[in-house]
Every structure is written in structure tokens, then in C-alpha cells.
Amino acid sequence: MRNLISKLVLCVLLGILICSCNRSVRIFKSNSARIQYENKLESSGINSTKIGEEWLNSADEALLNAPLLQVPIAIQGSFKSKSIAAEAWKIQLEQGASINIVVRWHANDSSELIVDLLEGPEWKELKSYTAQNDSVKFEAGKTGYYVIRIQPELLGQGNFQLRISGTATYAVFPVEGKNSRAIQSVWGDVRDGGRRTHEGVDIFAERGTPVLAPVEGVVTAVRDRGLGGKQVWVRDSERNWNLYFAHLDSQLVRNLQRVKPGDTLGLVGNTGNARTTAPHLHFGIYQSGAINPFPAIKNDFIAAPLLPDEQFSPAMKVNVSQANLRNGPSTKSAVISRMKVEELVFIKAATSDWFQIKTIEGMTGFLYKNLLSGIDSIALEEKTAYAYGNYPRLSTSDSLLVELDQFSKIGTTKDGLEIIVDKDDNLLYLPLSQKR
Incomplete structure (x- = not known):
């Protein structure tokens, strides 16, 4: 095909090649794959061309239009060389929660896919790397919204699949032989007739069950007093957290002792104000006050599925009299518009049951797959x-x-x-x- 794309491809490749070979060009070194690639575009002068500006603008637009997804999620799609685009999805995480991010990229050329993880509300870049077929673990440093954005190099073309699954933050659960399903009283539960709320979680187990260090740290206190009865405090210096283990039947560590994940701190009991309840461990986390410990110790997760490779048309039409366009891939997601039969939509990505679409007018959302069918050409x-x-x-x-x-x-x-x-x-x- 004789068109301007051929010239632009040659311009991009030649410009970047010249920059990488010219020792007089100074490129700022960074661990960010996006910054490294933007430096190449700037050094070659491509960033100030129409096609370069479009690539930069599409990354910003993807952030503005990122839909909110619920973890776990798997979504796939493709990028076309003539359609300079980026895609982004938003997730909500609590402080201490961790996720695994897996991005598969099958390019039709030698282009790489840039994966960015950004933190809201100012969308600060936390990670930026080129996609590989392995997982990247991320732990939320604060409660809020995060965005995962993907974008191929300029004029790159290929298929992608993104999988986001929850994963354990701590290597070891605090009570031996148990998991997060053993938690029967959670953060925020009412205590003392409403005079206070529960600032931790209660993990029920038989008396004498070992209480384990979930992380490497230092014992900062071994006490027997107050509401917590026999208690142990451990400092998680990596996160600046103080871990609180209360109602123990016995304590098996000493002050200032270093512990590794899985070391026994004590045994489950019901000392302190838990004398009238069944034996359990009260586990809390403090960082300038109490924070919800559940996201850090949750270890019962459903993994995002591996979607079978699927080829779908770039455009489809509504095949029912009325179709609900939703803001997420679930019937529980809010309806943002109602589409009529024969309306044309563009397919941006797909989950196992839903298409992420864009209308001709620019509205984006999700339609159930059965509501769409192919179009005549x-x-x-x-x-x-x-x-x-x-x-x-x-x-x-x-x-x-x-x-x-x-x-x-x-x-x-x-x-x-x-x-x-x-x-x-x-x-x-x-x-x-x-x-x-």
C-alpha cells in the first residue's frame, strides 16, 4: 500500500537508530520504560511531529477514560499500526493489598509494549516496564485508585492479554494451619455497645495453636497487661508498621529478638478482655494509628483466568432492540446508556463474557457479548x-x-x-x- 505510513515508519526507525548511534546525544537514564522511549522520540525530533504528538496524547487520553475493573480480571485485545492508541484500566486497592500483574504481548513486528502502573489521584508513575510473559507483584502503599496502562511503541501492532489477580502480601499467615477464612471478626466491628470499634481482626483457632511471624522483623515488646492480655509486638521495618499479636496463651519470644517469616511468637489463647470468648488471635497493624490489617494477611484468592486467544472484529453492531451499555463488565455495573438495534460500535478489548466498546460518538463502556454480532461490509x-x-x-x-x-x-x-x-x-x- 502506497501511503504516508510507510514514510513515517521509516522516519521513526531511522530517527531512533541515529539517536542510539550518535554518542553526542545525551539521553537521560531512567528505570522507566516510558521515559526511556520518550527520550528516544525527543532526541530524534519525532515527539514534535504530528504522529509523535498523537502517541503522547493517546497515553493521556487513556488515563482520562480508564474504566474501573474489579480484581480478579482478565482482558484482551489488539493494537493496530495505523491506529495510534493506548488502553488503561482503573482498579481500587486498600493499603497493604497486593496484586499480580501479568501482561502477554504477541507483536506482529519487533515492537515492545510499555506497561505503566500509576497511582491516583494525580496519576503518579510507580512502575513502567516492557511487557514480558511473567508476573509483576505490586503492593498498594495507600488506599485509593490505581491505573494500569499499556501502549505499544509508535506504529507497533500486536495482541495483548492483561491478567490482574490478588495475592498475599505477607509470606506467612499469622496462625499456623489457618488462612483468611478463619477470620470471624473484622476491622470496624462494633465493640462495647458502640463506644468503640474493632481495630484489627480476630483469627479463631484451638488453644495452643502457634502464632507465627508473617514477615521478617524485630520484637519490640513482650507484655501482659490491659485489653490485649499476653501480647507481642513486632516491627515490620520495610513498611514502617508495628504488628500487634494479642490474647496469647503464652509468649515464646523475647524483646529485641529478630524473627523471620514463620517463626513462632507465641500460642493462641484468650487472655486479657477475651476471657469470655473462644481462643483466638487478635491481630492488628499500627502506623501513626491503627490501619485495617486484613488486606496484608488475606491469602484466599481467585486467580484471573487465562483467556483463550480470540480474534474479534474491530467493529460490530447491536443485535437486540435495546442493549444496556455499562461502566464495567458485570450486570451489577451501572447502566450509562441504552443502545438500539443496528447501532455500530468499535471493539477495544474483551473479557470472557463482555466487550469493551467505543461508540461512534466517543462514549465507552461494556456490552455483553451476546448483544453484538458481525456487520456486513x-x-x-x-x-x-x-x-x-x-x-x-x-x-x-x-x-x-x-x-x-x-x-x-x-x-x-x-x-x-x-x-x-x-x-x-x-x-x-x-x-x-x-x-x-
């Missing part, structure tokens, strides 16, 4: 014409010279642009005047 005549890669932002510098006989028409926008697609599923927009 019409072959175009043999002719060259300028088509646009981005809608509704159309400009002369955004146009591509294409051979129309390599495209098919699949629909029309409300303002008269024909939507065309090639054999590689690249979507473009063709003004009617270009067909004459």
Missing part, C-alpha cells in the same frame, strides 16, 4: 484517497493516502464520513468527497 473501488485515522479530530496532517480497493466500508458516521476497514482490521474514516 461493502468492497470499495480501485482508487487512491486520503482517509483519516482519528475521529472526530480530523486534520490534513492526520490523513493517510490509501488504496481503497484494500478496504471495505462497514458504516457511516452521522456527519457523513464512511467508516472503512482493511484486511489487518485498521479502521479509517473516508470523506465522501474523496470517493469522487
Whole structure:
């Protein structure tokens, strides 16, 4: 195909090659894959071109439009070379919770996929790396929203699959032989007729069950007093947390003793104000006050599924009289719009049961897969014409010279642009005047 993309690809590759070979060019070194790649674009001058600006802008737009997903989640899709794009998804995590992030990237060329993890609300970059077929563990330093963004290198093309699963933060659960299902009283439960709330979790087990150090640390106190009765305090210096183990039947460590994950601190009991309850461990975490310890010790998770590789059309149509467009891939997610039969949508990604879509007007959301079906296409005549890669932002510098006989028409926008697609599923927009 004779079009501007060929020239742009050559420009990108040549520019980056020159920068990497020219010893006089000074590139700021960083562990961030995004910053490293942006430095290459800047050094080659590509960042100030229309195509470079579009790549940078698409990363920012992905953050603004990131939908909220619930962990665990698996989602897959593809990037096309003529459609400069990025995708992003938002998740909510509590302080101390951990997730595993797995991104699979199968490129049709040598391009790499940049994976960014950002922390809200200012979307500060926490991690940025190129995708590999292994997992990256992340622990939330504070309660809030986080975004995972993926973007191929300029003009890169390939298929991706993102899997996010919860995982244990601490290597060892605090009570031997138990897991987080043994917790029967949680953070915030009412105590003393409402005069106070529970500042920890209660893990029930038989008297004498070993209480274990969940992390490497130092014993900072061994006490027998107050509400906690026989208690042990351990300092988790990695997180600046003080771990509290209360109601013990006996204590088996001394003050200032160093402990490793799995070392026995004491035995489960019901001392202190737990004399009238069944034996259990009260476990708490303090960091300038009490914080919810459950996210740090939860160890009962459902893994995100590995989706079978699926090829789906870049555009589909609604096949029912009314379809609920939701803000997440679940029937419990809020309905943001109701779509009518035959409405055309663009497929951005897919879970096992839902499509993440974008309407012609730019609205994004999720539709259940059974509500969509394929669309008919019409072959175009043999002719060259300028088509646009981005809608509704159309400009002369955004146009591509294409051979129309390599495209098919699949629909029309409300303002008269024909939507065309090639054999590689690249979507473009063709003004009617270009067909004459």
C-alpha cells in the first residue's frame, strides 16, 4: 500500500537508530520504560511531529477514560499500526493489598509494549516496564485508585492479554494451619455497645495453636497487661508498621529478638478482655494509628483466568432492540446508556463474557457479548484517497493516502464520513468527497 505510513515508519526507525548511534546525544537514564522511549522520540525530533504528538496524547487520553475493573480480571485485545492508541484500566486497592500483574504481548513486528502502573489521584508513575510473559507483584502503599496502562511503541501492532489477580502480601499467615477464612471478626466491628470499634481482626483457632511471624522483623515488646492480655509486638521495618499479636496463651519470644517469616511468637489463647470468648488471635497493624490489617494477611484468592486467544472484529453492531451499555463488565455495573438495534460500535478489548466498546460518538463502556454480532461490509473501488485515522479530530496532517480497493466500508458516521476497514482490521474514516 502506497501511503504516508510507510514514510513515517521509516522516519521513526531511522530517527531512533541515529539517536542510539550518535554518542553526542545525551539521553537521560531512567528505570522507566516510558521515559526511556520518550527520550528516544525527543532526541530524534519525532515527539514534535504530528504522529509523535498523537502517541503522547493517546497515553493521556487513556488515563482520562480508564474504566474501573474489579480484581480478579482478565482482558484482551489488539493494537493496530495505523491506529495510534493506548488502553488503561482503573482498579481500587486498600493499603497493604497486593496484586499480580501479568501482561502477554504477541507483536506482529519487533515492537515492545510499555506497561505503566500509576497511582491516583494525580496519576503518579510507580512502575513502567516492557511487557514480558511473567508476573509483576505490586503492593498498594495507600488506599485509593490505581491505573494500569499499556501502549505499544509508535506504529507497533500486536495482541495483548492483561491478567490482574490478588495475592498475599505477607509470606506467612499469622496462625499456623489457618488462612483468611478463619477470620470471624473484622476491622470496624462494633465493640462495647458502640463506644468503640474493632481495630484489627480476630483469627479463631484451638488453644495452643502457634502464632507465627508473617514477615521478617524485630520484637519490640513482650507484655501482659490491659485489653490485649499476653501480647507481642513486632516491627515490620520495610513498611514502617508495628504488628500487634494479642490474647496469647503464652509468649515464646523475647524483646529485641529478630524473627523471620514463620517463626513462632507465641500460642493462641484468650487472655486479657477475651476471657469470655473462644481462643483466638487478635491481630492488628499500627502506623501513626491503627490501619485495617486484613488486606496484608488475606491469602484466599481467585486467580484471573487465562483467556483463550480470540480474534474479534474491530467493529460490530447491536443485535437486540435495546442493549444496556455499562461502566464495567458485570450486570451489577451501572447502566450509562441504552443502545438500539443496528447501532455500530468499535471493539477495544474483551473479557470472557463482555466487550469493551467505543461508540461512534466517543462514549465507552461494556456490552455483553451476546448483544453484538458481525456487520456486513461493502468492497470499495480501485482508487487512491486520503482517509483519516482519528475521529472526530480530523486534520490534513492526520490523513493517510490509501488504496481503497484494500478496504471495505462497514458504516457511516452521522456527519457523513464512511467508516472503512482493511484486511489487518485498521479502521479509517473516508470523506465522501474523496470517493469522487
